Amino acid sequence: MMNSKLGSRFQRLEDLRTQLCSELLAMQEKANLQPAGEKWSAVQVAAHLCNAETGGLQYMRKKIQAGDNLQRSGLKGRLRTMLLRTALRLPVRFKAPSVIAAPSNDHSAAGITHKWEELRKELRTFLDEVPEKYYETYIFRHPAAGKINLIQAIGFMGDHVQRHLEQVKRIRRQVG
Secondary structure, X not given: OOOHHHHHHHHHHHHHHHHHHHHHHHHXXXXXXXXXXXXXXXXXXXXXXXXXXXXXXXXXXXXXXXXXXXXEOOHHHHHHHHHHHHHHXXXXXXXXXXXXXXXXXXXXXXXXXXXXXXXXXXXXXXXXXXXXXXXXXXXXXXXXXXXXXXXXXXXXXXXXXXXXXXXHHHHHHHHO
16 A cells, blocks of 8 residues: 555646546547647647556566665655656656657547556556555666656656646647
């Protein structure tokens, strides 16, 4: 069972997912419209978030197998997390890291929402099962920022969804 610190970060993550999915579903068939050229549709944004969470969950599942051999996080991890989370709050746009596959636009709004909901259930189950002694170990690796601990990772995931929630709202205004 998650402790209160991890639980509150997970709840924020889930609340943001719910908000983004509500925006997506309100768009109906317009959720697949790309606002311009190579710009992502709202469905592609949600697919990107699913892809990123899937990769993160797979990595954490693999790392947790190391058990007591996991390295404790420290000052470097806090600095990496601070820089990463600050960068996500800046109005500057970033390309998705190359390890993240280009998101598909083949889903319906309802389809990608359901897929993400199922993935989130898997993440919740994983977090409920991770022993608290591993919360402060390097269990997650961001492609640009490097190794961070579990609590930092869930905080980052929340910031990532928050950033893309704003993008989906912008796309919704653009496509009408």
